[in-house]
Amino acid sequence: MTKLKDKRREKTSVASEIDRLEERRARCQDNLGRAEYRSRRETLSDKDRQDLEDEMTIINERVLKLDKELQTLRGENRRNMLLSVALLVISALFYYVFFVNEEDS
Template sequence: MFQIDGLEEKLSQCRRDLEAVNSRLCGAELSPEARKSLEKEKNHLMSKASNYEKELKLLRQENRKNMLLSVAIFILLTLIYTYWTM
């Protein structure tokens, strides 16, 4: 769970940084070098955000599997207990 929270925070920060880069790209007159540098930073941030999203998806799937396994074990133990006490 803490991994998911940490990744969500990183993704959020990455998106904020991306918005800032986009606003700088649209806002002012930039030299070709500055524009190229910002475009490079934008591409890097987009790639980073994409990786964070993929990692979050995998962690959530793993979380879901673990939760289902826990529920199945709980049901099994409940059935065994019920059978044993009858």
């Protein structure tokens, strides 16, 4: 199952993976907000309150994990962008050296 997910992720771009993770993070934040609201507004038994706090802890851990993944993907995206810019500059330099200089000769 995990190999299938890894293969699927290999086929997606870094930007679409970032978007997907940001959406998941937003959903987790919404769920966390609802749980916090529920803990403040409702009178809960001790067991229900403990269950809600456990749920909030799990959601917080998911958010932290997603933040780490997003940070890694953004670094990879930044590196890809720098590589693209470097290739563009090298291509422009070769174009100038081989085509523009030939016309001047």
